[in-house]
Amino acid sequence: MDFTQFPSKVFEAAVNQFATLPGIGKKTALRLTLFLLRQEKEEIHEFGNAFVNLADQIKYCKTCHNIADSDECEICSNIKRDKEIICVVENVQDVLAIESTQQYNGLYHVLGGLISPMDGIGPNDLNITSLIERIENDNIKEVIFALSATMEGDTTNFYIYRKLGSHKVKISIIARGVSIGNELEYTDEITLGRSIVNRTNFETTLPNNKNN
Numbered sequence: 001m002d003f004t005q006f007p008s009k010v011f012e013a014a015v016n017q018f019a020t021l022p023g024i025g026k027k028t029a030l031r032l033t034l035f036l037l038r039q040e041k042e043e044i045h046e047f048g049n050a051f052v053n054l055a056d057q058i059k060y061c062k063t064c065h066n067i068a069d070s071d072e073c074e075i076c077s078n079i080k081r082d083k084e085i086i087c088v089v090e091n092v093q094d095v096l097a098i099e100s101t102q103q104y105n106g107l108y109h110v111l112g113g114l115i116s117p118m119d120g121i122g123p124n125d126l127n128i129t130s131l132i133e134r135i136e137n138d139n140i141k142e143v144i145f146a147l148s149a150t151m152e153g154d155t156t157n158f159y160i161y162r163k164l165g166s167h168k169v170k171i172s173i174i175a176r177g178v179s180i181g182n183e184l185e186y187t188d189e190i191t192l193g194r195s196i197v198n199r200t201n202f203e204t205t206l207p208n209n210k211n212n
Contacts, residue, residue: 091110
């Protein structure tokens with residue numbers, strides 16, 4: 001089918017917007033748009049308004065940088081959470097993945113990425129300074145590294161570890177039940193849950209030359 005010819009400019013614009021989403025090609029975008037056209041007008045408005053609200057109303061937690069409806073996310077404001085433990089993750093998807101295991105009851109800190117010189121991403125591009133401030137000011141007893149087991153993840157772990165060298169805080173890393181190169185969001189809940197429960201001291205994972 002020739003997708004350069006559409007019966008309507010409005011229809012074409014909708015297809016093109018769907019096609020900008022990750023993993024969505026033009027054929028899938030066309031099917032999704034046709035599906036929406038078969039729905040009631042009110043349902044289409046509700047669908048569209050959800051994304052307008054996402055753009056206009058979503059916030060990021062001033063403490064951990066998780067997405068939120070207010071200045072502080074539901075996890076940070078929950079009095080039942082263990083306020084002495086912070087789990088350091090790359091992104092919001094990782095928070096959702098760990099929460100789905102129901103094996104962790106502490107707080108989080110979303111870095112917003114990983115150190116990657118090849119991609120021009122350095123420590124100052126991530127939420128590392130605010131992490132250090134939380135550890136200094138909030139009586140944190142343990143920091144858990146839950147970053148992907150990649151070169152970028154390991155580099156970020158080690159950088160933060162060195163920054164925390166003068167702080168009296170336990171530094172742990174999730175057990176390597178998560179395969180090398182795998183992202184947390186694609187790890188099954190049982191494996192991820194066990195990796196958190198069976199976390200180990202980060203220093204034991206370092207080569208001898210890094211301890212010198």
